[in-house]
Amino acid sequence: MVFTPREDIEVAKSAICEEAADLFTPDARETITRACAAYLGPRKLTAIEILYSPRHQTDLMNSGTSAMQAVQKAASWQVRGMSVPVSERIRRLWDIIDQAKAAMAEEVEALDPAPMTPETAGALFARRGDESSPAHTFRILCSVAAGLADKKGWADKLDTLLKIAASADTPEALACIDRFLGELLRPVEVLPEVIGDLPTAGEAVASLLALLNGTARPTDAPPKAVLSVPFYKLMTRAPMPDSRAALAAHIVRLVSGPDKMTAKTLAEEIQAVVELRDTLVFEGALIGGEVTQEALERRLGRALSDQTIDMLMQGTRCVGERVMRAVALHSKVFGETAREYLEQYVADLMGQPQLEAKLVAEGLSLRQQIMALGALYRALKGSQLGDRAKGRMTRQVEQAQTALLDSSRLLEKLNDGSGSAAERLMRVVDLCREGAFTEGENADRARAAAQQLMKRPDFLASYLDGAEQKGERATRLRDLQRKLAEARIV
Known part of the structure; x- marks a missing residue:
């Protein structure tokens, strides 16, 4: 199960009811939830409670225009893009609703389901004699709905349902609980009851994801959220697909919302968003699909802007360090807006006048x-910038290093510098091994200078100075051979 958000019309069109039984399908329940939102929300009711309670059905029908407006909404969604008149669909839905209401009243009267309470749940979950599976399931659903009828708030209903669930010891009973729980978990205000009142959206997402993928344990339940322990226990012992879908929907809502993922620095917030995309892959797909992907991209787009870039560059001392940080970010972020901003930012940095003087710190x-x-050359060379931009910028860095080598005459002074020939050689070898020279002419110059130094008559003696034993001299020569190979000098 991977939750994918849907628009009202999409949900309604997947629930084209043609007979009374169709009203009880998951898609129909969701359509009722959306169409009746103005009625259900203030009364702390769910669609499944309406469907399995004649009392709630009567209250809805007697509530003025609520039922009529809900039917009109559902009908208009269902005929969108079709040649069927809305009035015709409204009439058809009323016929189906009347049939379902009459059938429900008749069945409830015949079954006389007792309201389920935590004390009576065990007996009411048990099958009666030769009761068929559909009749057994129907009776349980009606009993649960009746047991919740007098509960006034979400927390009260959730508390009662979780206590009832403790007696559900068969897949059928747990499936019935799951139907109710999946709808009770949808309201935003219910979330703190089961995962606690967490300070950041990222922490809430992490808790929900652990519950969703089954890694959460009852010991992970936040102690201040009274209902969290029984909820965690229930999610640990049963599949609960409807409940998990509700948790996934909250994840998508949080990711799509305005609240920050962390309470940390902007750079850490960006890192958290980048890592979140991989974290939210569940059963091989991203939870929320394109909706989640676009929400994450929007977050990165907002985080990377002219108003925030200076915060991300805090601690950098020169253009080169800023370019390297931007390039590193560019390789991590996703989304056209964020990547294009960083590409332009790097281009602007590298397009400054008198660039050579600004590339390295004072x-x-x-x-x-x-x-x-x-290091700057390697960062640009390995970046995901466009080939033309990458080629232009690496040439700029190469030219800056060439100018530095020319003005300092570092390589030319190797033959007359202080220290032994071996010491001077190893300074160049270490630079080559570390990739300090840009590819091409500068690296070739450094290697050529090193090779020239090795030809000095005093080089080998200075390198082996102090190695008295034959084995020690052999070891030192093998070490030199290895380092020269790493530096690509021989």
Whole structure:
């Protein structure tokens, strides 16, 4: 089961009722819930309670225009895009409703289902003699509806239902409980009763997801939410598909809503949204499908803007560091708006005048500057930017490093620098191994300089200086060979 949000018309069209029994299908119940929302909400009622309670049906019919408006809504949704007149569909629905109401009254009178309470649940769940499965299920549903009839609020109804559920020890009984629970869980105000009043949307989503995928345990239930422990226990011991669908619907609502996922920094919020997409994959599909995907993309689009980018770049000291952070974000985020914003941001950074002077932070040593440019080059080279933009920007970094090598004459000074020939060589080898030089001419220059240094007559002696034993000298030479190979010098 993967919950997929549907529009009113889509739901109603999947519940084209042609006979009384069709009113009791899941799609028909959902259509009733939506069409009767103005009546059900204030009275803390659900569609399933209406369907299995003659008392509630009578109250609805006597409530003025509520029933009429609900039928008109459902009929207009169902004939949308069809040549059937709304008036004709309204008449047909009233015929079906009248039939269902009469049949319900007759069956209830014959069965005389007692209101189910936590004390009587065990006996009422038991099958009577040769009672058929449909009759058994119908009687249980009517008894549960009657047992909830005098409960005034969502919490009171939920509490009663969960206590009744403790006596449900067969798949049939649990399926009946699930039908009611699935609808009782839909209202937003019910959620804190079962998962607690959590401070962020992300924490609520995490709790709901654990319940949905079966990883939550009764010990995970929040102690301050009185109904959470029996709810967690029930979700642990039974499939409860309707209830899980209701939890999935809340996940989609929270993800689509305005509340932040975390109470952390903007960068951590973005990371949480990025990770959430993979977390919300359930049974091989994203919970909520395109609705969830678009909601996550909107969140990233809002998070990445001219108003927020400075917050994300806090701690960076130069253009190069900002580009690297933006490129790293670009590889993680999804959605056209967020990715295009970061692409333009990087392009603007790399399009500044006198760029070379801004690519690395002030106060760095020559070695650190070379390494910083190499790291920026690698980040751009491995980025998901477009090929043309990537090629242009990597050339800019390469040219900046070339200019630095030319002005410092770092490589040319290797032969006359301080320290032994071996020490000077290893400084270049380490830079090459770390990818400090940009690919192409700069890396080739560094390797050529290293090879030239190795040809000095004093190189081998300086490298083996202090290695007295033959085995130690062999080990040191093998280590050199390995490092030269890693640096691609030989």
